[in-house]
Amino acid sequence: MARKLLLGNVHVEGINTYEVYRKHGGYSSVEKALKKMTPDEVVEEVKKSGLRGRGGAGFPTGLKWSFLAKPEGVPRYLVCNADESEPGTFKDRYLMEKIPHLLIEGMITASYALGANTSFIYIRGEYSWILFILEKAIAEAYDKGWLGKNIKGSGYDLDLYVNIGAGAYICGEETALLESLEGKRGNPRIKPPFPAVKGLWQCPTVVNNVETIAAVVPIVNDGGDEYAKIGIDKSTGTKLISASGNIRHPGVYEIELGMTVENFLYSDQWCGGMKNGKKLKALVPGGSSVPILPHYLVTKTAKGDQRLMTYESLADGGFESGSMLGSGGFIVYDEDQCIVRNTWNFSRFYAHESCGQCSPCREGTSWMEKVLHRLENGQGKMSDIDLLADVAKKIEGNTICPLGDAAAWPVSAAIRHFRDEFEWHVKDPQGCMQRNYGLAHVPIENQLINA
Amino acid sequence: MPKVTIDGKSIEVEEGTTILNAARQIGGELVPPAMCYYSTLKGSGGKCRTCLVKVTKGSDRDPRPMPKLMASCQTMVMDGMEVASATDESVTNARAAVTEFLLINHPLDCPICDQAGECHLQDLAFEHGKSNTRFEFERRTFEKIDIGPYIKLHMTRCIMCWRCVYTAQQLTPERVHGIIGRGDHAEISTYIEKSVESEFSGNVIDVCPVGALTDRTFRFKSRVWFLNPMDAHRDCPTCSGKAVVWMYGGDIYRVTARKDKYGEVHDFICNTCRFEKKDKNDWIVEGPRAIDQHSVISQNHYDQGSITVV
Numbered sequence A: 001m002a003r004k005l006l007l008g009n010v011h012v013e014g015i016n017t018y019e020v021y022r023k024h025g026g027y028s029s030v031e032k033a034l035k036k037m038t039p040d041e042v043v044e045e046v047k048k049s050g051l052r053g054r055g056g057a058g059f060p061t062g063l064k065w066s067f068l069a070k071p072e073g074v075p076r077y078l079v080c081n082a083d084e085s086e087p088g089t090f091k092d093r094y095l096m097e098k099i100p101h102l103l104i105e106g107m108i109t110a111s112y113a114l115g116a117n118t119s120f121i122y123i124r125g126e127y128s129w130i131l132f133i134l135e136k137a138i139a140e141a142y143d144k145g146w147l148g149k150n151i152k153g154s155g156y157d158l159d160l161y162v163n164i165g166a167g168a169y170i171c172g173e174e175t176a177l178l179e180s181l182e183g184k185r186g187n188p189r190i191k192p193p194f195p196a197v198k199g200l201w202q203c204p205t206v207v208n209n210v211e212t213i214a215a216v217v218p219i220v221n222d223g224g225d226e227y228a229k230i231g232i233d234k235s236t237g238t239k240l241i242s243a244s245g246n247i248r249h250p251g252v253y254e255i256e257l258g259m260t261v262e263n264f265l266y267s268d269q270w271c272g273g274m275k276n277g278k279k280l281k282a283l284v285p286g287g288s289s290v291p292i293l294p295h296y297l298v299t300k301t302a303k304g305d306q307r308l309m310t311y312e313s314l315a316d317g318g319f320e321s322g323s324m325l326g327s328g329g330f331i332v333y334d335e336d337q338c339i340v341r342n343t344w345n346f347s348r349f350y351a352h353e354s355c356g357q358c359s360p361c362r363e364g365t366s367w368m369e370k371v372l373h374r375l376e377n378g379q380g381k382m383s384d385i386d387l388l389a390d391v392a393k394k395i396e397g398n399t400i401c402p403l404g405d406a407a408a409w410p411v412s413a414a415i416r417h418f419r420d421e422f423e424w425h426v427k428d429p430q431g432c433m434q435r436n437y438g439l440a441h442v443p444i445e446n447q448l449i450n451a
Numbered sequence B: 001m002p003k004v005t006i007d008g009k010s011i012e013v014e015e016g017t018t019i020l021n022a023a024r025q026i027g028g029e030l031v032p033p034a035m036c037y038y039s040t041l042k043g044s045g046g047k048c049r050t051c052l053v054k055v056t057k058g059s060d061r062d063p064r065p066m067p068k069l070m071a072s073c074q075t076m077v078m079d080g081m082e083v084a085s086a087t088d089e090s091v092t093n094a095r096a097a098v099t100e101f102l103l104i105n106h107p108l109d110c111p112i113c114d115q116a117g118e119c120h121l122q123d124l125a126f127e128h129g130k131s132n133t134r135f136e137f138e139r140r141t142f143e144k145i146d147i148g149p150y151i152k153l154h155m156t157r158c159i160m161c162w163r164c165v166y167t168a169q170q171l172t173p174e175r176v177h178g179i180i181g182r183g184d185h186a187e188i189s190t191y192i193e194k195s196v197e198s199e200f201s202g203n204v205i206d207v208c209p210v211g212a213l214t215d216r217t218f219r220f221k222s223r224v225w226f227l228n229p230m231d232a233h234r235d236c237p238t239c240s241g242k243a244v245v246w247m248y249g250g251d252i253y254r255v256t257a258r259k260d261k262y263g264e265v266h267d268f269i270c271n272t273c274r275f276e277k278k279d280k281n282d283w284i285v286e287g288p289r290a291i292d293q294h295s296v297i298s299q300n301h302y303d304q305g306s307i308t309v310v
Helices: A018-023 A028-036 A039-049 A061-066 A091-098 A100-114 A125-143 A174-181 A210-222 A224-229 A261-266 A339-353 A359-376 A382-395 A403-427 A429-435 A444-450 B019-026 B089-104 B120-128 B163-171 B203-207 B271-276
Strands: A077-082 A118-123 A159-164 A205-209 A238-245 A251-256 A280-284 A329-334 B003-006 B009-012 B052-057 B081-084 B145-147 B151-153 B177-180 B187-190 B213-215 B228-233 B242-248 B251-256 B284-288
Touching: A018 A100, A018 A125, A028 A100, A028 A210, A039 A061, A039 A100, A039 A210, A039 A224, A061 A205, A077 A100, A077 A174, A077 A210, A091 A100, A091 A125, A091 A210, A091 A238, A091 A251, A100 A118, A100 A125, A100 A159, A100 A205, A100 A210, A118 A125, A118 A174, A125 A159, A174 A205, A205 A210, A210 A224, A210 A238, A261 A280, A280 A403, A339 A359, A339 A403, A359 A382, A359 A403, A359 B089, A382 A403, A382 B089, A403 A429, B003 B019, B009 B019, B019 B081, B052 B089, B089 B120, B163 B177, B163 B203, B203 B213, B251 B271
Parallel strands: A077 A118, A077 A205, A118 A159, A238 A329, B003 B081
Antiparallel strands: A238 A251, A280 A329, B003 B009, B052 B081, B145 B151, B151 B213, B177 B187, B228 B242, B228 B284, B242 B251
16 A cells, blocks of 8 residues: 555545644644754755655755755745646645645744744645635644744744735746745746845745645654655655546545556556546656657656656656656546647647746747647648747757746657657648547557548 | 956956956957846846857866856856857857847837847847748737837837846836736836836936837937937036937937947936937037947948047
8 A cells, every 4th residue: 555645634524624633643743843853853854855846846855955055144934835837737736725734834844944934835826715725724823833933832933924926837936936925026036046045035045845845744753764765766755646637537646656657547546547448649747847758658668667657767768758757747648639739738828928038938939839829720831840849949948947948848849759740730730620629539650641 | 366268268357257247358259149138237137048158167166067058147257167159059059049039029120210220139130140030920019109208119129138127227216117918928018108207217228229219309310320429428417418429410319328339338328418408519529439340330430440449
C-alpha cells in the first residue's frame, strides 16, 4: 500500500475543521519544531529529506532555504505560492480545499525554520472560495494559539496573511508574485538579485509552492531520513499528481515517487487506463508547460528503460525524447485528440498570459498562437510548421522569466513528435476539421495515407 | 577593479558596472544595441532583449560559461569575465530574432513618422533586420491619443520599452502614466486622458526610442534631416536650459534635450523650453551640434572634414 503523507486523512469527515485535524495528529510538527528543534535543525531535516520544489522547477527546497540571506535587523519572509494556474494542474486547490490546516501547519513550521515573523499565502484570484476556507482555518489557528504572539509559549511570533491575486498566470512566477504582493503590476523581476537576497519589499524571502510547504509537516514529524526513504535517487517523497484527460479515473492522487508511469496510468488504483477502450496517443506529464510525449515514449524511455514517475526518469532523453515532472499536471490524450488543436489551445493561453514585458515572449507567443490558429482552421501552409519551430526556438531562453520557455516547449515538442499531424492539417484541412469533432479513428501511423 | 574582455578587447571598469556600460567604455562595433536601457532612468533595461550577449567565461573565480544569453544591460561585470558580443553568431542571431519580434507589430510607417532619421528601431532594423517579413497577420493597432496639449501617443508604433513610464515616475511628482493590459495587447496609458500636466512631461518624447510619443508642436512640420541641430541655452528657472534647437533658416522648428552618442539625455529640459520657446531670440545659440556622421541627420549639413564625432 502506497504511503500517503499529505492526503492520508483527506477523507476523514470534518478534517477541514481544527478539532478533527488536531485529533488526527495535526500541528504536531509545530509542537516538535518549536519545543525540541532549533530553526537550523528544521532546515537540516528538510535538506536531508531531499524534498524538491513541487511547483514545477524541482529545485531542492533545503538548498533554497539555506540560500536565504540573514542580515541583522532585516525581516525575512516566507511566501506560499498558491497561484496555481498551470493548465492541467489542480493539486494545490484540492489540498487547500480539503485540509487547509495542513498548509497552515506547514507555513508555521517553515516560517519558524526560516526565522520569518510574517508570512503570506498568495492565492490566485479564481480560487476565491478557498480564500474563505483558508481565512477560517487561520482564524481557528489564531484562536487556538498556533499563530500570533508567543506561539505556545515558545517565544516565537508569527502572523500569517492570505493575499488574493487578480487572475494572472504570470503571478505564479515567484518575482512577479512578490511584485503583485507589494501591490504593483505583476511583472517578473530581473534576476539576480534572487528573492533569497532581495525579495518582498527588498527583504530576503523564500517562495515555496503549497505542496512543498505541506510536505514539511511529515518531514518534521517523521524526520528527513524517513522521508528520503520513499522514492528513488534525487526524487524523494510523495508527489501530488492531478490526472486529467481521457482516463477512467481523473483526480488528484498522492503517489510515491518512483512508481512506473505504466502502473500509474493503467492501474485501477490510479488513473485506471484509457477511457472507452481507446488507445493512448500522447501524454503531458507535468502541466501544460512541459514537452508532450508521444505514446511510444510514455511507458518506456528512448533507451528502452521503464519510465518512472520521477524528476529524472521523465526528463530522460532531454527534450528530444523526454519531458519533465513539472507541477504534476498529468494530461492524457487518447487517439481522438488533435495535437494541433491542443497545442493551439496551450499557445492561446500563453499568448493571453504573457505579461508583455520582454519582446520575445510578448510578440512571439501571440505570433505562435496566430499561426497555430491558422493551421488548426485549415488555412495553414507547409512553411508554417518550420516557422513555428523557429519562433519557438527564438523565444526559448531569451526571456526574463520562464514563461517564454513554457510557451515555447510545448510547441516545439508537438512539432518534434507529431509533425505528420501538422502536415496533415495542411494537406487535408477538411479531413482534420472533421476529425476534431470526434472522428479521429484514423490510426496514428495511417494518417498520411488516409489523407 | 574587475577586468572584462569583450570580443577580445579588455578593459578595467568600476565594480558594479554592467557589461553594456563596459562595452560602451570600449566603444566601437562591439557595443550591444539597447532599445529599453536608459542610463539615466533607474530600473530601466532588461526588457527588449536586443542587448543579449554570450558570457563565455563567468569570472576568474568561476570560469564556467553562463548557460543562456545574458541581457548585457543587467549583468554585472566580474573580474576575468569574457564576453562575446558582435563576433558570436548565436548572439547576432538572437538579436536578429528580437528585431523580427519588435517589427512584427510595428506599422513600418517611417515615411510619415516624425521619428524617422533618429529612430533606434530603424537603426536596429538596418543592422539586424531582414528585408522581408514572415508575419502574415493583421498588425496590432491602436487609436492615437493626445496626452496633454503637447504630446501625441501613437501606441501602434510602441515597442514597450517602458522608458516613458520610468521617466514619468522619476521626473514627475505624481504617477499618472503607466501600462495597462498584458502581452501584446498591453498599452501605455495615462490615468486620465489629456491630464498629464507636469512641467517635465515632455521628456517622454526624448526617451522614446521610436515614434510612439511625438511632439505635437512639431508633428509633420519637417523631416529631421532637413533641419540644422544647434546647441543652444537659455536662462531657465525650472531646468538646466541646455537644449538643442532644430533650425531651418532663421526659424526654430523644435527644441529637444541634448542626447549623447547612445541617444540618452542627461540634462532633462522643461516643457516651457521644449514647447514654448520657439523664437530665435529666446535662445543663445552656441553652434552646430556634433552629430554622429553615420546619422542621416548629418547628411547635407557639413562637409565630411568638419564632422566631429561625439
